[in-house]
Amino acid sequence: MKEPTGECVRVRRITIDERLDEGLLKIAVADLLPGHADLSNDPLDAWSDERLELINREDYMCSFGLSKGDPLLGVLVDEPASESAERDPEGTFWRSLEEGQVYLVGEIAVEEAESTSSIGIFAGRGEHTVLRIDRIEDIKKKHEELYSKALLSRS
């Protein structure tokens, strides 16, 4: 089993696995392994095996390294300008969490390339942030290619 050591940068990959109830979510959490920093293409070997965690509406922000009233919440909600988001960003973020979403959580930096549409994601740089990566085109393409290769496999 792949397990992180104390030397690694504390960055986690969190996938929303299942909404069990209005107030309860199941998430899959993997920790960044030592020696990995470039997370631009969602490298699978950079992560520990996933563990399952149950989170509820009252304590879920801890899993994302956030605290109540954190200004980052306003950025995370899909509709930051909406009235509901302004009134209740924690609640809006909670309700927007759906199975299949993937977040990187921790000290990461996002750098946009000048000549291409690709972006670079690097651990160990920048401040604590929460970055949703499953909508990034290069990563979506990689996931689709993995499925396609598996489906086309023949013994």
Next chain:
Amino acid sequence: MTTTIQQTDLVVHILNVGFGDAILVELPTDLQGRNMIGIVDCNNGSKMVDYLTKLKGVRDFDGVAFICATHPHLDHVRGIEKLLKSDQTRPEEFWDSGFRHKTKTYLDILSTIHDRGIKMRRISSGMEAYFGTLRITALGPSVALRNRYATYGIDMNNASIVLRLENCKEDAVLVESVRYRDRDDPEVLRQAGDSVVILGADAEFDSWSQVTQEYPHVERTSKHDPLVKKAVNLLNCSVLKVSHHGSMHSAPLDVYERMSPTWAILSSKQATSSVTHHGTTLTRPLYPHPVTIETLRESGSKVLSTDGYYESVVGGGPELTGSVVVVVPPGGKPSVIKLSDDTAAVPDPPAEV
């Protein structure tokens, strides 16, 4: 009186792996004389491998015909990569629901399937597979649901592969052709499910509504005689692995009445949650939910749960945990036994029931 388990029997082992599923299926001897196994979901690869090692000492098997990931939620697939990588448990086929997930666990499975050249099949309603006297039929997911995955209008649970396993007295196709010929006795209908086990995966309302539509209970009457050739209820079964660990959305009563299982098996670990409606907070167990408990009681089934919760609530006894083993002889009624392992222990597979 006990009976030694035979290689012609269908044996379904529902392992106690906490919140999740891990099901081992011993397939009856096939026409090539092979004794193969199938694996339906695996929440604990180590327990499955150790259990298989013990099984080899009781009833040897020749290989793994298939590993079926009913759907990619973590509690159903967490142990599968380990099985795919081992030569002992490398399957001839990997069965997938077609619903793609983005957990590292699921992506690792896809990568391993490609690296090891394992044949991957997307399963949907109507698929049939035959192993000697055993016929496996996929009841779900329906094609109608599968075609809506891309819109995300269907959640992962309703994309579950639901399997019907019937161990026939003789060749499954021949049995089908003569079963209902000139017989419209209701007793025949009732007996039709004697040798049937349904594995409900995590199917919920959307899935069951399609299943009941695609596998209707067709009754033969004199009025309809010219139109209806058979009297058949393919959902009738003796054993049901209750879907979605007994959640509140897993058990529509009318579907359970159609199935009328003698035995219902819950693979689960109880958890509690709260929800607030109009200022009132409702706290209740989820797996199984009280609604499911009542549904199972209404259906008249005998219920066993791997975490012992159901028996302790309904029977008032202690929570006795354990894996559940179902043995179905060809054309016969099942025998069901509960082992006494906790989630960490590896029980001895039974040699007799």
